[in-house]
Structure formats: structure tokens, C-alpha cells
Amino acid sequence: MSGEHRMWRELMQRANPGWSFSVGRHAQLGQGALSLDTFVYLVDVATAWSVAGGLAESEFRRLLRALEAAPAMAASARDGANGIREAADANLARDTEEAEGLIVTALAALTQTQTFVRAREAQQGRLTGHWLYLVYRLRDGSVLGRPGFATQGMPGLLSPERLHGLVVQTVAVDTGASGPTSVGRMIAAGGGAPVAEIYRA
Known part of the structure; x- marks a missing residue:
């Protein structure tokens, strides 16, 4: 485990000993323990690698x-997109620490975004x-983290079909010709970004 990812995991454990967190094979799409009501999905748009928890x-x-009490730690979290790119490149197993x-x-x-x-x-x-x-790999070599949110609806994780639909819809807005968006402008400024075939509208 990289030092940064270990730091965030340990931060949560210190803040809440015995915390309940479901990830990888323990967090199957379309399922989820009723005690879990907040879900997160990481997606590398170029490779379609993803993990949910x-x-x-x-x-x-x-x-x-904890972040509000430590602004410096909050600022360091803004580079989370690089970790997702590295995990996708390594095809990181989804049931690991x-x-x-x-x-995390x-x-x-x-939490550092306007979407939040x-x-x-x-x-x-x-x-x-x-x-x-979502993480876009810009052609200038940089990465762009793109947040999104959907209301809860049914309990548990999103079904694979609904998650796929949300990603396709988001990517279409970000990369389509329907009009400039802030994310679209950043992608264009970075020379564009490859999109896995399954996410092309």
C-alpha cells in the first residue's frame, strides 16, 4: 500500500475504531449491507478499471x-486522481487494503470539490x-479527477447497468460537442483524453 493511501485508511481507523467499510469483492455492485448508505465509485475512463466501496x-x-481539522491533509487529497491511474495501470485487485x-x-x-x-x-x-x-488521462500527460453524485434511490450499491449508464452520460457531457463545460474545457486544454470503448456514447 502506498504511503498516501495508508495514511488515509489509518486516519479513518483512528477517527472511528472498528469502522465498517466494504470494498472490492465484499462490495458487489447491486448489493450492499443496509448499514452502508454512502457509496463511492472510482473509474479510470481510459481503461475502464473501476472499484466500488x-x-x-x-x-x-x-x-x-478530520479534514476540516487538518487543512494541509485536505489539500494533499486533491491529487487522488494519480493514485487511480496507477491502480488501473497495475490492474490492482479490488479486494485489497x-x-x-x-x-478513502x-x-x-x-470533499474538496464544488460538486460535494x-x-x-x-x-x-x-x-x-x-x-x-472519474479519472481522465489527458494527452499532455496530466490526469483530471472528475467528481459526480447521484441520489441514493434503492439501498445498496448501484447495479452495474446503472453505474455504466452514469459513466457514459457523464463522459458524453464532458467530451461531447453539445457545448463547453468546465471539465470539457480542461480536457480540451490538455489535448483531449482517451475513452474506453464501453464508455463511448
Whole structure:
């Protein structure tokens, strides 16, 4: 496990000893323990590598409080996209502590985005739901983390079909010709980004 991912995993464990977190083969798409109401999905758009996990909203709140108390740590989380690219390149197994640490790092990165602020406001402060973190590999060599959010709906993780649909829809908005978006402008400025065939609309 990389030092950064271990740090985030240990941060959550210190904030909430015995925390309940489901990842990889223990967090099958379309399923999920009823005690878990907050879910995160990491997707490398170029390779279609992905991993999903879930935790209780109370545990997400503990992470948020820890970040608010340590602004420097919060700032370091913004580089979470690089870890996802590296995991995809290594075809990281989804049932490992490394994958768990990667998801916690992505959760920390999500809290630093306007998407997080808007989704939280729309839910009157609630954090439950489905948080997406897509990674684009820009042709200039950089990576771009793209957050997204969907309301909870049915309990448990999204079905594979619904997750696929959300990714396809998001990628189409980001890379399509329907009009400039902030993410689309960043992708264009980086020379474009490859998209796995299964995510092409």
C-alpha cells in the first residue's frame, strides 16, 4: 500500500475504531449491507478499471471532521486522481487494503470539490448517496479527477447497468460537442483524453 493511501485508511481507523467499510469483492455492485448508505465509485475512463466501496454516513462525517481539522491533509487529497491511474495501470485487485485506501483518498478528494458542496446543500447537509470519481488521462500527460453524485434511490450499491449508464452520460457531457463545460474545457486544454470503448456514447 502506498504511503498516501495508508495514511488515509489509518486516519479513518483512528477517527472511528472498528469502522465498517466494504470494498472490492465484499462490495458487489447491486448489493450492499443496509448499514452502508454512502457509496463511492472510482473509474479510470481510459481503461475502464473501476472499484466500488461503501460506508455509513456517520463514518464519512468523521472523515470530513478530520479534514476540516487538518487543512494541509485536505489539500494533499486533491491529487487522488494519480493514485487511480496507477491502480488501473497495475490492474490492482479490488479486494485489497490498497484499494480500500484508494477509495478513502478519493473520498477525501471529493470533499474538496464544488460538486460535494452543491450535493451536500441539495440534501440539507446529508452525505448519503452515490459519489463518483472519474479519472481522465489527458494527452499532455496530466490526469483530471472528475467528481459526480447521484441520489441514493434503492439501498445498496448501484447495479452495474446503472453505474455504466452514469459513466457514459457523464463522459458524453464532458467530451461531447453539445457545448463547453468546465471539465470539457480542461480536457480540451490538455489535448483531449482517451475513452474506453464501453464508455463511448
